[in-house]
Amino acid sequence: EEWKERGAAVATRQEVDQNGRPVSKIVKKGVNDFHFGRTLGEGSYSTVLAATDRQIHREYAVKVLDKRHIIKEKKVKYVNIEKDALNRLTEHPGIVRLYYTFQDERSLYFVLDLANGGELLGHLKKMGTFDEECTRFYGAQMLDSIAYMHSKGIIHRDLKPENVLLDEQMHTKITDFGTAKILDIRSAGGTGTDGPGSGDPMDGAEQERAVSFVGTAEYVSPELLTDKNACKASDLWAFGCILYQLLAGRPPFKASNEYQTFQKIVALDYRFPDNFPAVAKDLIERLLVLDPSKRLPIEHIKAHSFFEGIQWGKGLWKQKAPRLR
Numbered sequence: 001e002e003w004k005e006r007g008a009a010v011a012t013r014q015e016v017d018q019n020g021r022p023v024s025k026i027v028k029k030g031v032n033d034f035h036f037g038r039t040l041g042e043g044s045y046s047t048v049l050a051a052t053d054r055q056i057h058r059e060y061a062v063k064v065l066d067k068r069h070i071i072k073e074k075k076v077k078y079v080n081i082e083k084d085a086l087n088r089l090t091e092h093p094g095i096v097r098l099y100y101t102f103q104d105e106r107s108l109y110f111v112l113d114l115a116n117g118g119e120l121l122g123h124l125k126k127m128g129t130f131d132e133e134c135t136r137f138y139g140a141q142m143l144d145s146i147a148y149m150h151s152k153g154i155i156h157r158d159l160k161p162e163n164v165l166l167d168e169q170m171h172t173k174i175t176d177f178g179t180a181k182i183l184d185i186r187s188a189g190g191t192g193t194d195g196p197g198s199g200d201p202m203d204g205a206e207q208e209r210a211v212s213f214v215g216t217a218e219y220v221s222p223e224l225l226t227d228k229n230a231c232k233a234s235d236l237w238a239f240g241c242i243l244y245q246l247l248a249g250r251p252p253f254k255a256s257n258e259y260q261t262f263q264k265i266v267a268l269d270y271r272f273p274d275n276f277p278a279v280a281k282d283l284i285e286r287l288l289v290l291d292p293s294k295r296l297p298i299e300h301i302k303a304h305s306f307f308e309g310i311q312w313g314k315g316l317w318k319q320k321a322p323r324l325r
């Protein structure tokens, strides 16, 4: 047909049917359906461009990956995990939404929500530290998004301020799911923080393969360093590190090299600055716990007095973001 000549590709759009079951709707979107604009940023294997859909005049972020580069760098697995993880996470305002994927002879394309408020890390660097009100708001949005991804059986495994983007309204959009762990359907259920390696029993070989990925040193959980297994509670460890960093202006575990950072983590060797707010300190102490099964579960985190006054659920995503100060 005509759309084949235009170099377009069959793309699938993730939607849910009337019973709430995810369905891949076939829509014929391709490169020629978009007008590509400015470069938003570069990754190791990707370029992200702003692009406008010619039919509906809507702007997106399109992540373009060079096929040859992906294959040469052995990143095929990560690209397909990013696609599969994002396709399960289509119903939450705090997660970058994937609208279409397609490919042409040279590249792969992810058509994503455009988050043009920059990265949370950039704003934190500019401010030095966040005050408690901003930390509470951004912490609550991140926690709400983590609860949702865990309920869909997705462990992010590399949560950090660089991977929290901000949109026009300065609301959070978590991105970068290429290193996520997708639990099989059986264990996707609860939002609780199951034990290490929860849900999908792995054989030795798979165990080895799973170990190939370790997140970013400052946010890596102790269980990933000792028994090589990430679990939902590993994301809560990273969440504790992020809360600490928003208030202190630096992550809790930071040394001059990765190995020394890892030593601090497994020894739980960190200190709070003197003027660190007491209620936040109490919460963080219940997250930065070596034993993942002893970390505060998400429902208890939401009930912690640090988040007093937060309206969980839709209200959290409708309210105005506090001015960063």
Ligand SMILES: Nc1ncnc2c1ncn2[C@@H]1O[C@H](COP(=O)(O)OP(=O)(O)OP(=O)(O)O)[C@@H](O)[C@H]1O
Binding pocket: 040, 041, 042, 043, 044, 045, 046, 047, 048, 061, 063, 096, 112, 113, 114, 115, 116, 118, 119, 165, 175, 176
């Ligand atoms: N949806 C988006 N909206 C706006 N900017 C984005 C979006 N996704 C990514 N970017 C920006 O584009 C840049 C590249 O992002 P990308 O996810 O492709 O690579 P990365 O994960 O940052 O790098 P690496 O692959 O080395 O980890 C980043 O600086 C990011 O801030």
Ligand SMILES: O=C(O)C[C@H](Cc1nc2cc(Cl)cc(Cl)c2[nH]1)c1ccc(Cl)cc1
Binding pocket: 067, 068, 070, 071, 075, 076, 077, 079, 080, 083, 101, 102, 103, 108, 109, 110
């Ligand atoms: O699942 C699909 O829809 C089909 C493909 C799967 C896929 N085809 C690939 C070809 C190459 Cl060369 C590299 C990767 Cl990572 C590839 N992944 C696809 C297309 C586009 C994107 Cl962004 C991801 C995966």
